[in-house]
Amino acid sequence: MIRSFTRRNGRITAGQERALASLWPHYGVNLEGILDLNTLFGRSAEKHLEIGFGMGDTLVTMAQSHPEHDYLGIDVYRPGTGHLLLQIAEAQLTNVRVISGDVVDFLQDNLSSPCLDAVYLFFPDPWSKKRHHKRRLVQAHFMTLLAQRMTSGSSFHVATDWENYAEHMLDVLDASPDFIKSTIPKRPLTKFEQRGRRLGHGVWDFFYQRN
Numbered sequence: 001m002i003r004s005f006t007r008r009n010g011r012i013t014a015g016q017e018r019a020l021a022s023l024w025p026h027y028g029v030n031l032e033g034i035l036d037l038n039t040l041f042g043r044s045a046e047k048h049l050e051i052g053f054g055m056g057d058t059l060v061t062m063a064q065s066h067p068e069h070d071y072l073g074i075d076v077y078r079p080g081t082g083h084l085l086l087q088i089a090e091a092q093l094t095n096v097r098v099i100s101g102d103v104v105d106f107l108q109d110n111l112s113s114p115c116l117d118a119v120y121l122f123f124p125d126p127w128s129k130k131r132h133h134k135r136r137l138v139q140a141h142f143m144t145l146l147a148q149r150m151t152s153g154s155s156f157h158v159a160t161d162w163e164n165y166a167e168h169m170l171d172v173l174d175a176s177p178d179f180i181k182s183t184i185p186k187r188p189l190t191k192f193e194q195r196g197r198r199l200g201h202g203v204w205d206f207f208y209q210r211n
């Protein structure tokens, strides 16, 4: 299977390692079979998913601003996952759960019926070389799978700083029978975006609704 990431063994701090060991039991989700998200959070509330949270800052900001929603974050990056766990504990957030793994597997194996009310995909790896374009997450087959897990009227917010990927995203989303283009809401600035801004990169945001 073609993955949208390579296993980066980025430097992990002692604090992040400790967080992965001690805080995972509190906020981490161990994936076995189909998840019932209301049971996982212990309440019935809107369920929002951030795909590829990186260091997790945006997810924490969103969860703090909207205590009435429940937030799931998924990434494969261990240092970032440790960092996010530390932030959740520090802010004493009760509406965030963390998943470590590939979102494609998660959507296929651990969710069944439409249960996601909002999905965020901020600055997915652009895979800029043409021969790597097949690794990009936003593809017709991925959007079909994601749409199957999204409730009617739910939203999909995606952003990139890579123009060619932005064009590709538009092609895929406009061709999808499952999504309708809508007005872009405000969102927090992400870590990755801040670095791009310093380098003078443009940013393209798209916002769609599940029909």
Ligand SMILES: C[S@@+](CC[C@H](N)C(=O)[O-])C[C@H]1O[C@@H](n2cnc3c(N)ncnc32)[C@H](O)[C@@H]1O
Pocket (backbone or CB within 6 Å): 004, 005, 051, 052, 053, 054, 055, 074, 075, 076, 077, 080, 101, 102, 103, 104, 121, 122, 123, 124, 125, 137, 190, 191, 192, 193
């Ligand atoms: C360029 S970073 C952006 C991080 C963050 N959203 C930001 O804007 O600062 C992309 C992130 O997506 C994660 N990622 C890539 N493919 C993924 C997948 N299939 N499932 C989960 N996470 C993935 C990477 O590990 C990385 O942390």
